[in-house]
Amino acid sequence: MPLPRFAPLSSPQPPARGPGVPFARDLAAHGDRTAMITPSGEVTYQALAERVAATAERLGPARRLILLAGANRADALVVHLAALASGHVVLLVPGDSAGTVEALAAAYDPDVIARPDDHGTWVLDERRRRSAHTLHPDLALLLSTSGSTGSPKLVRLSHDNLQANAESIATYLGIHEADRAATTLPMHYCYGLSVLHSHLLRGAGLILTERSVADAAFWEEFRAARGTSLAGVPYTFDLLDRVGFAHMRLPHLRYVTQAGGRLAPERVARFAELGRRSGWELFVMYGQTEATARMAYLPPALAHERPQTIGVPIPGGSFRLRPVDGFGSPDTGELVYSGPNVMLGYAETTADLALGRTLEELPTGDIARRAPDGLYEIVGRRSRFIKILGLRIDPQRVEAVLEGHGIRAACAGDDDALAVVAARTAHVDAAAVRRMVTAGCGLPPRAIRVRLMSELPRLASGKTDYEAVRRLAGGARTSAAPAPGDDLCALYAEILDRTDVTEDSSFVSLGGDSLSYVEMSLRLEQAMGVLPADWHTTPIRELRAPRTARNTPETAPRRGLRRKLETGIALRAIGIVLVVGSHIPVFLVQGGAHVLLGVAGYNFARFHLSVGERRERLRRMGRSIARIAVPSMVWIAFALLLTREYDLANVVLANSLFEQDNSDPEWRYWFVETLVYFLTGLAVLLAIPWLYRTERRNPFGFALALVALGLIGRYDPWGLAHVRFHLSPTVVFFLFALGWAAARARTAGQRLVLTAVALVTVPGLFPGEQTLRTSIVAGGLVLLLWVPVLPSIDPVNRLAGVLAGSSLYIYLTHFHVYPHLRDHSPVSALLVSLICGVAYGAVATRLAPRLLSSLQALIRPSALGTPLVPGAARNG
Structure with missing residues (x-):
């Protein structure tokens, strides 16, 4: 580091120096442990302490304001630690943004600027030996809010803030001296900085790199350094997916942390499951720069079960909920945080640097709900601030920037993108608007969606309709071209x-x-x-x-091109044709309905058990049960009025629950009843927390246990089966369970076990010698197990898709269609039955969701109070 030139002395006595930050002062206590792993080699704590002490001596005894261009480099870290250790005040800014460095240098007139020169050599530009500012004794660090740029508004953090937050994070992450964390986030961002501080506190190692996780060389460095932890914002996890992180061998990885914005609950659950399989833990965290980084974390054991929550307060911190108009529940309100890491306050001018603490607790601006289990969930935002790619964006500020260029605009957004609707003029185009917004708020162009309109959308009151802004611009990158996807x-x-x-x-x-x-x-x-x-x-x-x-x-x-057809779809299409064709009969090939039970179990595991959070699973199971039961009951009620062949037990799908004779009409809908019973019973079972957790921990083992339970019912030792043995729910449940297990089987050994079970237990299920029927059912299950897709062509795929998608509705309606045609032409009766079922399906699938939504809307206000704001995000 070149020797700096000092300005002439202007004050006879330096101001009192602050106390410094303990973890920065005590580096030498960690001795010969590795502190930094850099491209040029490893640096021990003792060597780092010596470099920090030398730099602190050069910074001098007089407390000064030091603007530091942040970078994940040893030089930047040494200056940062030297300033913190000796009581100077650090103004940490993005080192890769010359415009931001210049803007904040102009706004705050730092006494020293530390940054690399044009040749990459680190220099100290010392403007004066003593500070031109009055610096409060507690002040240690100034950061832009949530990593945002372009604004002079800064967060004032104290020595105690930095120490307390580092200790809290190190505690709940269990950081120890053998850990080695990669610098996957910028140093000037509070999240990235907290990784540095918490590891230095515990004498752990830092893998200093400026590479992206998308770079193959990053992973070479990480493995070579025996990396134990990674930190990322949601976009980092997008990159991890793209580079095949799930299949990487990282033997020393101990945990992964996520903050900086909302990661979708299903992705939280997916990464938590990946970690469980790979031997590392996922910590989802919530915080703000105003809290020195962290306020809450979700314990890894709960990431599967409660992925939509922010978890619990960090050690030493606490939350309370401040009532907010429109949220009547005492468990819902604005989230207010208290703890030793709460900032001193904001700074907007140099005069604010003299201020001490101006607040004792932090109103987060987020609306939260406290669940009965003590976990907190963000359900909305009080202000219009949004966080995109880890940056806090003020839409009103963006509007003001555009207005300064003579452009009237309205801005809104979510965690993925900023939506901008601008008034169209002769001199404005969408690309120019995007460039202005990019320059003004620091977002990349891909996260800005622009639409031009003759007038901005307005409410009846004349106010801007921001919900319309989201809808209008939420899908547009330009006024004419939709964004990919x-x-x-x-x-x-x-x-x-x-x-x-x-x-x-x-x-x-x-x-x-x-x-x-x-x-x-x-x-x-x-x-x-x-x-x-x-x-x-x-x-x-x-x-x-x-x-x-x-x-x-x-x-x-191209039409006619060779394609693939999923076996499950093929079996549904073939199965329903066999059912209808055998009932007419056009042919007599039975077993289709029993194959469909296996396919139903297979689909249940794929669709309903892939959702990680228990309540969400139950909600979706209930919706699916309703989507089967409601159109079935409507049709059977219609048929009852039309033919008088049924009774109330049939209408409410309860025929199998009562003692009945062997007459044909009352048994026609056994399949629908059975399916509804299975789904309802499983929803009840999976509502039990320990069963839910067991299924999540061992999906195949749980499914195999259900197969075993089903096999007991298959042989009916307690005489529970009704007069039609092979149609009894207790008897045929093993077919549904086998389909479930087929979806969970991951190895050839598991598939062989299930194949053996199917081949042994299906024979004897049907009355009399029905070899073909037995072969159809057993063959369908084996096909589902071993052949995920079948060769096909496009027209066959389309036909199979229509039949499979309408299979339930074809089953419901065909009993009352084919009798009118079979004497004339059995083939015509088959075709018309299929067509009528498809038509009923088209009506039911369009009306059922709206009916269910209407019922939910009627139920929700009385059950839950005022609806919560959807789509809220975690901060970081």
């Missing part, structure tokens, strides 16, 4: 009848089930050409990424 979002919204689809959504996270799966898969296949096997749990963002390559002219799907 928006067509997929629209497709998901259309088929699943949802208004909250984002690029982080997946089919399963949006509540998709077997009734909508077929249509969704076929429509996606038409749009994308090829679907990955796990598309139903893959976020739209990740589906979108390879789409461009798949839909080139050479690979775009």
Whole structure:
């Protein structure tokens, strides 16, 4: 570091020096442990302490304001620690933004500027030997709020703030001297800085790197340094998915932390499960720069069960809920934090540097709910501030910047993007608006969506309609061109009848089930050409990424092109045709309904058990049960009025619960009754916390236990079966359980076990010698186990999709269609039965969601009080 030139003395006596931060003063206590691993080698704590002491001596005894251009480099860290250890005040700014360095230097007139020169050599530009400012004795650090740039508003943090937060984080993460953390986040960002502080406190190692996790060289460095921890904001986790993190061998990785914005609950659950399998833990955290970084964390053991929450206060901190108009529940209000890490206050001018503590507790601006288990969940935001890619953005400030350029605009957004609707003029285009917003708030262009309109959207009161702004600009990158992936979002919204689809959504996270799966898969296949096997749990963002390559002219799907058809869809289509055809009869090939039970179990495991949080699972199970039961009861009630062949027990799907004779009509809907019983019973079982946790910990073992339970019922030792043995719910449950286990089987050994069970237990299920029927059922289950997809062509896929998607409705209606036609033409009776079922399905799938939503809207206010604001995000 070149010797700086000092300005002439202007004060006879230096002001009193602050106490310094203990962890920065006590580095030498950790001796020869590794403190830093840099591209040029390792540095021990003793060597680091010597460099820090030498730099502190050069900074001098007079307390000064030091602007430090932050970087994940040894030089920057040494200056930072030297300043903290000797009581100077650090103004930490992004080192990669020359504009921000200059802007804050102009606003706060620092006494020293520490940054690299044009050749990369680190220099101290010392403007004066003594400070031109009055610096409060407690003041240690100045940070921009949540890593934001372009604003002179800073957070004032004390020595005690820094020490207390480092100790708290080190405590709940269990950081010890053998840990080694990579610098995956910027030093000037409070989250990245907290990683440095908490590890230095415990004598742990820092892997100093400026590489991205998307860089293969980063992982080489991480493995070579025996890295134990990674920290990331939501975008970091996007990058981890892209580079194949799930399949990496990282033998020393102990935990991963996430903050800086909301990570979708389904992704929290997925990464927590990945960690469980790979031997590391996931800590989801919540915080703000105003709290020196952290206020809450979610214990890793709860990440599966409660992924939508921010968890509990950090050690030494506490929350209270301040009542807010519109939220009547005592368990809901603005989240207010207290603790030794709460900032001294804000600074907007140099005069504020003389202030001491101006607040004792921190109103977060977030609306939160405290659950009965003590965990906190963010349900809304009190202000219009939003956090995007870890940066806190004030939409009103963006509007003011645009207004300064003569552009009238309204801004809103969420955790993924900033939506801007601007008034169209002759001199304004969307690209120019995006450039202005990028320059004004520091967001990358991909996170800004612009739409031009003749007039800004207004409410009847004349105020700006910000909800309309979100809708209008939420999917547009320009006024004419939609952002990549928006067509997929629209497709998901259309088929699943949802208004909250984002690029982080997946089919399963949006509540998709077997009734909508077929249509969704076929429509996606038409749009994308090829679907990955796990598309139903893959976020739209990740589906979108390879789409461009798949839909080139050479690979775009063509009618008649060889395709793949999922075995589950094929079995549903073939099964329903066998059911109807055998009832007419056009042929006599029975067993289709029993195959469909196995497929139902397979789909249950794929769609309902992929959601991590218990309450969300139960809610979606209830919705799926209603989507089966409601159209079934409506149709059977209609048939009762039409034919008088049924009774009330049939209408309410309770025929199997009563003693009945062997007459045919009352048993026609045994399959629907059985399916509703299974889904309801399983929803009740999985509502039991320990069973829920058991299934999450050992999915295949849990499914195998259900198969064993089902096999007891299969042989009916207690005489529970009714007069039609092979139609009894207790008897056929093992088929549903086998389908469930098939979806959970991951190894050839597991599949062999299930194959043996199917081949041994299906024979003898049906009355008399029915070899073909037995073969159909056993063959269908084995096919489901071993052959996930079948070769096909596009027309067959389309036909199979229509039949499979309408299989429930075909089953319901065909009993009252084919009798009118079979004497004339059995084949016509089959075709018309299928067509009528498809038609009823089209009506039911469009009306049922609206009916369910209406019922929920009637129930929710009385059950839950005022509805909570959806879509809120964690801060970081």
